[in-house]
Amino acid sequence: MTLLSKVAKYPFTAEPFHCDFSHRLFIGHLGNHMLNAADYHSSERGYGMNYLNPLHKTWVLSRLAIEMTEMPHAYDKFNVATWVDGAMKYFTSRNFAVSSQDDGHVYGYGRSIWALIDTDSRQPTDILSIRNGLINEYIDTDTPCPISKPSRVQLSPDAPVVRTADVCYSDIDVNGHVNSVKYIEHVLDTFSIDDFKGRHIKRFEIAYVAESYYGDKLQFSHEQTGEDEHVVRIDKIAAGDNKPIEVCRSKVNFAKD
């Protein structure tokens, strides 16, 4: 069997209606492009959702960190390169580099951690059992990804709840639970629009802890932990229940424009 390249890149455009009031691509849409690049890359190499879903397995995003020196502006054409830099039994780490299609300059990078789960039991399943550990043929530890790994996000237990939202039809994706990128939008919607004036997101990270479903109520706790650093936790409250269960937590670092 012929192996493909370890790194592959996919072209995207910063569509105008995917850009915020400052004409910069929403980081949620950038995250979506990264998830698409991951899906295309793994599918082309034989261990994507299209191969795994009929086997009752799927990839689940566990952590994502995005760090940008510059965000693509409306109409900018860019590539998202992606490669796997490590695979263990239950987790793989996958990196991303975002660069201009015009002059090749790098906008920023991403790092992510993925688990493979059994879609019946929702339990982790052995990544290296897939096609005899084929993913090991694609590990690339040479290509640089000069940003720190996703960190452990800390939040005070008494961080205030600033917003709630019901999980609706538009939140639920092909996997039947709230879409990973929707949480990114929800996190950013705990900020005032003024927080995005004169500054931009330098680093965004999110750790996914549990899945949430149609009918759940989400509640958002937001805490400022530094001059330009904020932490947001999302809890879910299932219908008929009143105990919040953590769904994800996120850290946002801003830089001045």
Added chain:
Amino acid sequence: MTLLSKVAKYPFTAEPFHCDFSHRLFIGHLGNHMLNAADYHSSERGYGMNYLNPLHKTWVLSRLAIEMTEMPHAYDKFNVATWVDGAMKYFTSRNFAVSSQDDGHVYGYGRSIWALIDTDSRQPTDILSIRNGLINEYIDTDTPCPISKPSRVQLSPDAPVVRTADVCYSDIDVNGHVNSVKYIEHVLDTFSIDDFKGRHIKRFEIAYVAESYYGDKLQFSHEQTGEDEHVVRIDKIAAGDNKPIEVCRSKVNFAKD
């Protein structure tokens, strides 16, 4: 000056995370692809946002109707063809046809009405004054668009408010007001997810009446007007105000799967 073709088509993919629990493309994302196709088509022909915005003018979507015999499924590659079939002083009508890249079969059609406004006064401005009425060179009344025009959507004055939402950072696009596609998501989020089980949206229409902004509260009135027909009105309540002002109204027709 060489004229381009009157009809142009643009390729899109039904990205997996842009599909709902039934693996069909969310109609909001299809609407976004249509808006992109309209933007590319008008920009290539000399009267797009990239030319108009520096002149303090922009296109504003007034009405959109989408009627589908089938919705693209996850990973389907499709084209959105678009053309202008009429231009008057203050309004143009633009049509869309969505077809498979694989076998050319038609998924459905769209019809839209656009106004050109002055971005300083927010008042309508003369479309035919742009490049000496260049748009008239591109009117195509031959290409078929076999769906009815956007209709006048009727709603009882006492239709109940079923949901409210604050306008947040993620709702606001490059134009500084709530993104047209976000309203489509909001309309669909007044339905139960069960409404989308065993049936699908056959026709969706929306009429945009006023703009809404960061800080507004949106309220959604929903009325069932037939076995498979529902009407949703969105009103805004500006901060410090308590008088609802109509922002848009929408009609959704379902068909059994």
